[in-house]
Amino acid sequence: MLRDPRLHALARFAGLLGVALAVFAAVLLVFGKNPLRAYVDIFAGTLGSSYGFSETLVKMIPLVLAALAVAVPARIWLINVGGEGQLFVGALSATWAAIHLPGLPGWLLLPAMAALGFVGGGLWAALAGALRARGWVSETIATLLMNYVAILLVNFFVFGPWKDPEGVNYPQTAEFPAGALLPTLGGTRVHLGLLFALVATAVFAFVLARTRWGLEMRAIGGNAEAARRAGISITRYVVLLMFVGGGLAGLAGMAEVSAIQGRLRPSLSPGYGYSGFLISWLAGGSPAGIVAASFVLAVIVAGGDILQMTQELPGSVVNILMSVVLFVVLGRQGAGR
Amino acid sequence: MKILYGFSRADAGEIRLDGAPIAIASPHDARRHRIGMVFQELVQVPALTVAENIALFLPDLGAVLDRRAIARRIGDTSNRYGLATDPDALVWQLSVGERQRMEIVKLLLGDARILLLDEPTRGLAPHEVESLFGIFRNLRGDGYAVVFITHKLEEVLACADRITVMRQGAVAGSLGRAEATTSILVSLMFGGAVSPAPRGAPATRGRETTPILELRGVSVPPEGHATGLTNVDLTIWPHEIVGVAGVAGNGQRELGDVIIGLAPCRAGRKCYAGVDATRWSVARLRARGVVFIPEDALGMAAVGGLTILENMVLGDTRKYARAGGLAIDWDAARTDLERSLARLGVSIPSADRPIGALSGGNVQRVILAREMAREPRLVIAFYPTRGLDVRSAVAARELLARARERGAGVLLISEDLDELFALADRLVVVFRGRIVGSGAPGDGASDTLAMDDVGHLMTSGSRPVRV
Numbered sequence: 124m125l126r127d128p129r130l131h132a133l134a135r136f137a138g139l140l141g142v143a144l145a146v147f148a149a150v151l152l153v154f155g156k157n158p159l160r161a162y163v164d165i166f167a168g169t170l171g172s173s174y175g176f177s178e179t180l181v182k183m184i185p186l187v188l189a190a191l192a193v194a195v196p197a198r199i200w201l202i203n204v205g206g207e208g209q210l211f212v213g214a215l216s217a218t219w220a221a222i223h224l225p226g227l228p229g230w231l232l233l234p235a236m237a238a239l240g241f242v243g244g245g246l247w248a249a250l251a252g253a254l255r256a257r258g259w260v261s262e263t264i265a266t267l268l269m270n271y272v273a274i275l276l277v278n279f280f281v282f283g284p285w286k287d288p289e290g291v292n293y294p295q296t297a298e299f300p301a302g303a304l305l306p307t308l309g310g311t312r313v314h315l316g317l318l319f320a321l322v323a324t325a326v327f328a329f330v331l332a333r334t335r336w337g338l339e340m341r342a343i344g345g346n347a348e349a350a351r352r353a354g355i356s357i358t359r360y361v362v363l364l365m366f367v368g369g370g371l372a373g374l375a376g377m378a379e380v381s382a383i384q385g386r387l388r389p390s391l392s393p394g395y396g397y398s399g400f401l402i403s404w405l406a407g408g409s410p411a412g413i414v415a416a417s418f419v420l421a422v423i424v425a426g427g428d429i430l431q432m433t434q435e436l437p438g439s440v441v442n443i444l445m446s447v448v449l450f451v452v453l454g455r456q457g458a459g460r
Numbered sequence: 461m462k463i464l465y466g467f468s469r470a471d472a473g474e475i476r477l478d479g480a481p482i483a484i485a486s487p488h489d490a491r492r493h494r495i496g497m498v499f500q501e502l503v504q505v506p507a508l509t510v511a512e513n514i515a516l517f518l519p520d521l522g523a524v525l526d527r528r529a530i531a532r533r534i535g536d537t538s539n540r541y542g543l544a545t546d547p548d549a550l551v552w553q554l555s556v557g558e559r560q561r562m563e564i565v566k567l568l569l570g571d572a573r574i575l576l577l578d579e580p581t582r583g584l585a586p587h588e589v590e591s592l593f594g595i596f597r598n599l600r601g602d603g604y605a606v607v608f609i610t611h612k613l614e615e616v617l618a619c620a621d622r623i624t625v626m627r628q629g630a631v632a633g634s635l636g637r638a639e640a641t642t643s644i645l646v647s648l649m650f651g652g653a654v655s656p657a658p659r660g661a662p663a664t665r666g667r668e669t670t671p672i673l674e675l676r677g678v679s680v681p682p683e684g685h686a687t688g689l690t691n692v693d694l695t696i697w698p699h700e701i702v703g704v705a706g707v708a709g710n711g712q713r714e715l716g717d718v719i720i721g722l723a724p725c726r727a728g729r730k731c732y733a734g735v736d737a738t739r740w741s742v743a744r745l746r747a748r749g750v751v752f753i754p755e756d757a758l759g760m761a762a763v764g765g766l767t768i769l770e771n772m773v774l775g776d777t778r779k780y781a782r783a784g785g786l787a788i789d790w791d792a793a794r795t796d797l798e799r800s801l802a803r804l805g806v807s808i809p810s811a812d813r814p815i816g817a818l819s820g821g822n823v824q825r826v827i828l829a830r831e832m833a834r835e836p837r838l839v840i841a842f843y844p845t846r847g848l849d850v851r852s853a854v855a856a857r858e859l860l861a862r863a864r865e866r867g868a869g870v871l872l873i874s875e876d877l878d879e880l881f882a883l884a885d886r887l888v889v890v891f892r893g894r895i896v897g898s899g900a901p902g903d904g905a906s907d908t909l910a911m912d913d914v915g916h917l918m919t920s921g922s923r924p925v926r927v
Contacts, residue, residue, distance in 0.1 A: 333786070333787060333788070334781075334785055334786050334787065334788070335777045335778075335780075335781040335785040335786075335788055336785055338766075338770060338773060338774065338777060338788065339774075339777055341763070341765075341766060341770075342763045342766065342770075342774050345763035345764065345765045345766055346758075346759070346762070346763040346764065348759065348760055349759075349760055349761050349762055349763050349774075350763070350774070351722065351742065352720070352722065352742065352752055352754070352760055352761055353742075353746070353761070353774050353775060353777075354741070354742040354743035354744075354745075354746040354747075355743070355774075355777070356741065356743065
């Protein structure tokens with residue numbers, strides 16, 4: 124019926140989403156809310172106005188990057204659940220530049236922050252990759268545990284050495300200098316990070332499909348034994364792909380502090396790193412799928428704010444929707460086995 | 461064995477028990493007929509105790525475990541047959557020998573009368589083998605029947621009443637213990653056919669001054685249940701096929717892996733074309749002309765989900781990379797693949813299909829074409845004809861011979877003595893990770909090895925004493 128694999132993927136995606144929305148509707152009914160009204164509010168509030176749409180895009184930026192952070196290592200069956208921690212470390216290392224090099228002009232400071240964010244998040248993940256490559260610790264466990272370390276590390280700096288001296292005891296750094304803020308698109312909060320996300324996705328797709336490294340990655344993913352015997356160094360790819368994945372999450376962290384927060388706060392991410400895992404699974408690791416699924420998830424995340432305002436539901440109620448989506452996806456994959 | 465225990469079904473023929481034909485469609489049926497099997501890879505739950513593992517198998521297991529009764533039954537049975545087992549020991553803490561004894565107790569408590577044991581002595585220490593034979597004798601005394609499978613002749617002769625020799629899926633002969641001798645068994649196992657006249661080493665050989673490969677005192681630590689290598693010396697000259705004979709699992713895989721750079725040497729030196737290559741990576745060795753022909757191409761050399769052409773490029777991604785790796789020269793790869801396939805006399809419909817869609821023989825041909833397209837200087841062929849149909853096997857052998865003519869050194873690892881005697885210029889025999897014999901294939905005179913000698917070396921590690 125659906126010969127085209129892309130069409131097939133799309134149908135699968137829509138079906139999963141439909142099931143998840145139906146389950147969440149039941150949850151809303153239990154809360155005594157009208158699910159149809161709630162969905163109408165969500166869609167009107169996110170896709171129905173240019174402001175709502177721009178806010179959805181704002182949420183989509185870190186989601187795409189965090190999803191790539193999972194999808195890149197997943198090409199060779201590495202499971203990176205540390206996107207959140209890598210995002211925090213990326214934000215932290217980018218903040219270092221904003222605090223210590225405030226005099227630099229923006230065209231120099233922003234690239235420095237982006238590079239530091241990438242390298243910071245990348246090294247954080249590569250550490251787990253190196254442990255895995257040596258056969259010591261599963262990268263899943265290592266990245267998961269390092270999330271907590273990363274978040275505490277950020278807390279240490281914002282409660283301690285980098286705390287804003289003029290703040291009213293808020294755990295946050297001072298506001299960044301103007302040169303450390305990513306430019307935004309006329310009047311909205313949509314920022315240059317959107318370009319990072321889309322370019323990163325395009326590069327990922329290109330590398331995978333067209334280059335020598337993409338072929339080697341697909342070979343490792345397809346048959347690691349054959350790849351090893353063909354002279355491809357698997358340990359090198361394990362560390363490298365973890366680095367790149369973590370770097371992309373770090374870039375998301377940099378974009379968040381630089382464009383959205385304007386300073387480093389412990390509350391810089393409402394769990395983007397974890398949602399990235401969900402998106403990557405939802406998209407089956409395909410680059411175009413990641414962009415599409417990120418958009419849908421961004422609607423859900425932004426929808427949480429809307430529901431809070433219109434339906435007087437706690438904003439975190441959308442976490443239920445997200446976890447239902449995750450359940451449906453995992454259940455579906457379990458059934459396919 | 462699998463048919464007897466109900467894993468596979470017989471296409472033809474019948475199984476008789478006590479003279480009456482029976483049908484065995486599943487292991488369950490086999491157990492109903494009181495046939496029990498001890499597998500080569502023991503199937504046990506390591507985290508549970510011996511008693512718990514055995515209880516899992518009992519047909520009359522109640523809803524509530526009566527631990528004491530089970531322990532008592534285990535104790536009774538094990539004392540009776542000298543199967544020392546501690547019911548409360550955790551399985552993961554036991555040695556292979558202890559786990560095997562537990563497995564036998566399990567079958568006895570499960571009421572088996574006929575016990576099948578698939579290579580139970582593999583991985584056992586000599587004294588454990590001795591005690592296993594003692595157990596066999598006790599069981600025989602009590603009217604049990606034991607079928608014991610092994611590669612080792614001295615073990616068969618030590619404990620069997622009747623001996624059946626299997627060769628390539630058929631019974632090659634069956635005889636009572638009294639008539640059996642090592643020589644008769646060896647000739648049954650290996651066909652006893654007159655060895656075809658070995659091809660003399662080509663005249664070009666001997667002028668070379670540097671061997672293409674030299675292993676000096678190489679040792680590889682064993683991994684898990686596998687065999688390691690101990691102090692292996694091996695030299696391969698250009699224009700030469702060196703055959704490696706041995707029963708599977710005696711270090712062949714490790715030998716191949718250490719040469720292609722996959723397994724690290726713990727001790728010793730490896731020289732490639734006169735240069736120390738002990739620590740070279742797989743990629744570096746391949747770049748200098750080492751190629752590998754696997755037994756199971758789809759498992760060890762090809763990526764099933766990628767196309768034939770992509771698999772071709774995988775053989776040497778550096779060679780086909782353009783713009784520093786940003787692009788791949790598919791046309792060059794296609795040309796090379798077609799040329800190499802033509803040389804093999806093989807044609808495939810389209811190089812753009814996934815290689816996993818091809819038949820096993822064709823996958824092997826494509827991999828042969830890929831590896832041979834690289835102008836090899838050293839070919840490591842790991843059971844290259846196992847599982848191939850006759851025509852493909854002949855083509856693969858011709859290819860190895862042609863590589864030799866073109867000046868490559870070839871290491872041919874095989875179990876098929878006819879193949880080794882037909883192709884190899886020199887033979888080495890591996891046994892338990894050591895090289896126990898070497899020489900040119902011949903009639904056994906002076907430095908040569910006859911098929912008979914090789915058979916003995918393969919199974920016992922030593923040559924028969926000639927009268």
